[in-house]
Amino acid sequence: MKQRTVLVIGAGASGLVAAITAARQGAAVTLLDRMKKPGRKLLITGNGKCNLSNLDPELSARCGSSGPIEIVSIPSGKPASPAGELFRSFGPKETISFFEELGVAVRAQELLVYPRSGQAQSVLNALTAELDRLHVKARYNTEVTALTRSAESGQWTAKTEGWSYQADCVILCCGSKAAPQTGSDGSGYALAAMAGHTIVPVLPALTGLICELPPLTAGAESEETLSLSLAAGARSKAKLSLSLDGHLLAEESGELQWTDYGVSGIAAFQLSRFAAKALLQHPTVLTKDKKGAVHFQLPMTLSIDLVPDQAETEVRAALQRMIDHSGGTLPRKQLLGSYVHERVAALLASSLSFEGAGGPDLASLLAANLKKVVLNVSGLRGFDQAQICIGGVRLAELDPLRLESRLAPGLFFAGEMIDVDGPCGGYNLQWAWTSGHTAGLAAASRI
Ligand SMILES: Cc1cc2nc3c(=O)[nH]c(=O)nc-3n(C[C@H](O)[C@H](O)[C@H](O)COP(=O)(O)OP(=O)(O)OC[C@H]3O[C@@H](n4cnc5c(N)ncnc54)[C@H](O)[C@@H]3O)c2cc1C
Known part of the structure; x- marks a missing residue:
């Protein structure tokens, strides 16, 4: 059987986990980022100590979308918030196991989860080592400026300054507009809009x-x-x-x-x-x-x-x-x-x-x-002083369990560019890991 090709755009928290998850499923994964190095924002999280998750039993209730609250009907039964449903399959417990397997020991300070090293760098090192082990092709300094899908073949093409990348599936993990100095300049929203998606207005949050x-x-x-x-x-x-x-x-x-x-x-x-x-x-x-x-x-x-x-x-x-x-x-x-x-x-x-x-x-x-x-x-305070943004790609336009576009088959989303946000305290990184894992799994196994 032909090996599935997956293109992940954005090598932040969600993109790194999406790429690893898709590669573990046997997909041939290419990871692109406009910055010279991956994970720039990850390195400054928690003042460099990386508050990577939160053991709050109300985790899903405290994360949500910014539009009128969108309760999406889940096929398995009762309606639930999509973030909540996904946290149930890859939540803090699974995230901690994921990182411990990669060699990141963690400790909980009350409910806040940190790497024991006290360094975000150790989290990033573990993720990039796993990318290498899985032979993910990583291309940095590579900004995607356009995204198209062939109506005939269903293949996706991502255009960059010097090259065009083709793949069966694309996972957009471009972050928001918060802390643009780390790479997330909002250009991902334009790529989502090219595929027909609505962007709920984006505003700075977790700011003064x-x-x-x-x-x-x-x-x-x-x-x-x-x-x-x-x-x-x-x-x-x-x-x-x-x-x-x-x-x-x-x-x-x-x-x-x-x-x-x-x-x-x-x-x-x-x-x-x-x-x-x-x-x-x-x-x-x-x-x-x-x-x-x-x-x-x-x-x-x-x-x-x-x-x-x-x-x-x-x-x-x-x-x-x-x-x-x-x-x-x-x-x-x-x-x-x-x-x-x-x-x-x-x-x-x-x-x-x-x-x-x-x-x-x-x-x-x-x-x-x-x-x-x-x-x-x-x-x-503005985007450059904000930790996150509210708003982003409208949740109702995504399959809630796979984070696949309902408008453009083969296009997936993860992380902060989706209209889901949480409070300070590890909730936003947990959403990045959870959504990255969900989209990576679904993209690699798409039939
Ligand atoms: C100062 C600060 C402290 C924080 N501390 C915490 C914390 O302790 N705990 C917590 O849970 N959350 C924290 N957050 C929030 C958390 O960091 C983010 O929610 C999370 O990193 C979002 O991950 P992401 O993958 O969606 O986006 P990002 O990490 O922003 O990654 C997006 C990537 O996409 C790339 N990109 C964008 N557009 C393109 C394009 N067109 N082509 C190619 N590449 C592109 C960018 O260069 C970037 O590398 C903090 C944020 C800040 C700013």
Whole structure:
């Protein structure tokens, strides 16, 4: 029987696993990437330590598409999210075995899975060694600019600057537009569109939230120019709540980093996914600035609880004791500074509103402000600052169990270029491994 030929475009996390899986099934595999070396993004994951999976039992529920939630009917029975169904056949357990067989020992830090070496490089080395062992033809510095399928033979042709590659099947694994310096410049979407696919609008996610302070209320005392840069550089343990038009979109707790543009840190990153998804559901004018940040005008707010482990009454009582002990001499900034970084205290002290007689007492006012700082959210940091994108190739146009195009037979997809995304914490790499494995298996065994 003729050996099946499979062309994998993109040698990132999903493409490397797709190529290995297809080659293990006996296919003749060629792997192309526009960068000089494979796995550029993989090397910077988890700050170079590569958080490669997550043992969260709710893994599939926390990964999803950005359009109206697409529940795809699975032939085997009850409807399920396609990501969930695929995680069941090649999830964290199978991924860990896959890497351990390749010589990557892993450890779990709570639910987060890392290579024991503490180096993403060891994960990449193992994958490329396996490509060599399986005689996958890897061609780097090779950008695919066009993709066509012969209606007569069903053969696919990928055009590059100097060559055309033919294959029975193509697996598109070109990533998103996030971190374009690693190779994923969004050109994969154009290739998918050439094959007739719809691209759900792509927005940066797992990135910083651009925020503004709400206008000062009447009676506010502002000695310094009021801006977020007052707090820049400070870190706070906080609970964040993101709302649109007063409706809660998502909540997240963790360390918050204050910046001159707004807020960053894992908790803010997690909420940026929900902010980006809300932009797709609520049509609005998006503008981009020179740095690539996306700006919008929506009634979106971020409410920050800076003392998440104490009730407001406890905070108030503690502040009252400090005020009484000092005979009322402690300045507001110092009182606030007993709970938060001095720069955040300075920001709060300069933005507090002091109402006249009949207004709240000082301890109540300070406690209320520590428990609820409200910022207006007006943008998302750009693609070059984002870890992932939401949006991409529309899921409903793919066979949910094989990730094969329903529009163009023999064309498969994997990784971030599909409209599936997850939070920080190993979920996105797990999707890359899972979808790469699924597409590689299906492409090599296609009848
Ligand atoms: C800073 C940072 C940290 C992260 N940390 C984590 C983490 O710890 N855990 C986690 O789960 N996720 C993490 N992520 C997200 C994760 O890295 C991605 O979701 C994952 O790598 C996506 O894999 P992929 O194969 O879909 O795409 P990519 O890894 O982006 O690979 C796509 C490849 O396709 C190539 N390509 C694109 N277009 C073409 C073309 N036209 N022709 C030829 N080649 C092309 C690119 O050069 C690239 O090599 C992080 C991301 C960033 C940016």
